[in-house]
């Protein structure tokens with residue numbers, strides 16, 4: 001490549017423009033730099049940085065993100081942007097000695113999106129721009145390769161037609177496939193120049209018919225239209241969804257990179273590939289990637305041809321291989337992070353097209369961070385931020401064993417629910433149930449559907465994993481499997497599922513019911529055949545080492561929400577420092593216990609209720625004993641009963657049907673009498689909105705004997721365990737209070753029963769009585785409530801429900817629309833709404849501590865395991881967060897990152 005510098009233009013010398021919209025990069029010198037991700041986007045900044053470092057980068061220019069924001073505001077590109085682009089184009093033409101789409105040696109360019117944070121595949125790209133009916137002939141002559149020229153032109157019409165003119169890709173695919181059939185061609189590369197020329201004519205007809213205009217022959221018009229389409233692609237649904245999931249602002253906009261084309265499809269000394277400087281799946285320090293000879297970029301990713309492992313490049317082009325190794329090593333050292341790169345070889349000459357920090361699994365993230373500290377590339381403090389807290393979940397779920405296995409990736413979908421699943425394909429939920437069988441050892445099946453619906457739930461329940469060809473990260477399959485802790489790959493668009501024919505087609509292969517596949521829910525890969533799986537490794541030595549660096553920065557305690565000893569043991573294994581919420585009603589979900597709980601709820605007088613409670617007491621006491629033993633002196637926060645009653649009662653509608661059937665068939669049966677009585681009581685208890693009904697402390701206030709029984713069970717258990725020599729630290733928690741007198745009423749009962757038990761047993765144990773703050777009023781009068789409450793735990797599930805006025809049970813009917821419309825940026829039940837709910841939390845803490853400066857404050861809503869919410873809890877000065885056992889590790893790292901970013905004064909956490 002030429003080393004001459006860019007010619008300066010007249011305009012530049014005369015006056016500096018107010019906003020610089022366009023940044024050129026060419027021949028060892030770029031106007032921008034790697035630090036300008038805000039303006040140039042990740043790709044543009046990378047191209048500038050590589051150019052400045054003297055690496056072989058095809059020259060071009062980047063139109064910065066401000067121009068996209070402008071476009072979004074006004075719907076057009078300003079004359080200043082146009083002027084600067086023309087200017088940059090002219091300079092590029094001069095440098096190359098070519099003209100865009102003109103003459104014997106036409107300049108051809110690629111037009112690519114590139115936002116600040118990488119959004120792989122979400123926005124649009126156009127290659128070979130500048131080709132038209134004339135320039136394609138020039139290219140054919142110059143390259144002495146007409147096939148290559150026509151192939152490039154047909155690709156341009158296809159990409160341009162799809163991206164700019166919004167013609168479905170399938171319209172072009174149909175033409176192409178028909179031509180292949182007609183010519184009996186197996187591979188795309190089997191079509192010769194003549195056939196491709198015919199394809200071009202057909203493609204043009206598709207454009208005329210669908211877009212009601214001709215494919216533009218004017219290259220300049222092509223460029224302008226492509227640029228605007230890339231700006232628009234920032235707002236496409238895919239991109240919007242990706243931003244929502246990854247918490248990227250909609251306001252950033254994308255840059256547009258226009259770059260001289262280099263061709264990997266010029267014959268057997270050309271090629272193209274992608275790679276990573278380390279293995280992104282397991283973090284091994286190895287050169288990793290794949291390439292194809294005589295191909296353009298999309299061939300590598302589209303699965304039309306099977307790419308070759310990158311190490312093979314050493315055999316075919318040893319010099320190019322060495323140069324690539326050298327360059328990528330340099331890039332990794334320069335960026336001090338694992339790189340994900342793209343390259344093209346044009347007639348034996350290497351060009352770098354992109355480099356960026358590579359996405360990786362949690363396992364790889366931890367290992368790469370540790371290696372880089374050991375290699376002296378980064379400090380331990382930096383390493384802490386190289387792992388996303390949510391990625392640690394990878395250590396807690398099974399993985400595919402890829403060592404020595406032959407991996408054929410059939411498709412890559414969305415990593416909807418992490419973990420691994422290996423099983424035989426079934427296509428319907430009923431078949432899943434049938435094939436999986438019963439008992440403890442089920443046959444592993446993978447349920448493959450175009451999409452799942454609530455009707456599939458029985459099949460999802462028994463399947464080892466779920467694969468869908470449609471749907472996103474919030475599709476039914478994704479949401480349900482995450483709740484089940486089951487592996488799921490969703491929206492694997494390359495797979496065609498024919499449920500009727502019981503077939504799945506992908507990469508030209510047909511899979512039938514009973515065929516084995518393996519799913520990787522962490523990366524979204526669908527792999528052919530039966531791989532082995534590796535068990536979860538929560539005590540992985542490298543994870544331990546990594547956490548050992550992070551944990552000293554953590555100020556927040558991390559407790560678990562656990563109701564039974566088994567969960568508590570699990571939570572401790574993951575590092576929980578106590579139980580933040582034991583939902584006592586969950587202790588009664590077991591089959592043998594529900595009848596007693598139901599009897600207690602259905603009792604319509606105190607005597608019957610006390611009788612039922614008497615049966616519950618020993619069970620509850622035994623559970624508490626178990627919890628205290630497991631937690632061995634760590635705090636155990638026990639919440640008094642807060643059952644939305646409907647969860648324990650038979651369904652009113654079902655009872656009505658049963659009664660009606662018996663009335664018609666066996667009007668004298670004693671069962672009918674019993675059911676009628678039950679129905680009457682269920683109707684008495686029926687509530688229109690049970691979530692806002694007779695629950696929380698309201699239950700203990702109307703039926704004090706319930707609180708008495710629970711307090712007795714807690715203290716009898718604590719004393720029994722203390723007598724064994726095990727320390728206990730009970731925190732008794734009153735739910736759903738909104739008034740000081742509610743707290744005083746329930747706290748009074750708990751303290752009285754404690755004294756009674758201590759007297760009876762001749763032993764005292766330490767305990768606290770506190771409350772959940774889960775209603776706005778409680779937060780606002782927290783100074784009052786703290787007179788009686790010795791600790792607060794924010795129940796942000798209910799607090800979100802009551803602050804927004806959204807019903808927890810029904811919100812999913814409106815949430816998808818709210819998210820799609822951008823009314824809400826995130827699901828407020830998943831990530832704490834800082835502006836509203838968070839403000840109430842802040843007020844609650846401040847006012848509570850005004851009354852009681854040493855008030856212990858925590859959170860036990862779902863948000864306690866969400867990294868950004870944990871960061872918020874750190875900022876507002878909570879003492880601990882509590883979350884489900886499987887999120888404890890995530891919460892520990894999120895809390896450590898929050899502490900570290902405070903202490904080290906670095907920008908909080910997230911590496912994107």
Ligand code: PEP
Pocket residue numbers: 581583642774794795796797798799860861862
């Ligand atoms: C809450 O409301 O945040 C909470 C933890 O309690 P539950 O989810 O049981 O209502």
Ligand code: MG
Pocket residue numbers: 774795797798
């Ligand atoms: Mg609650």
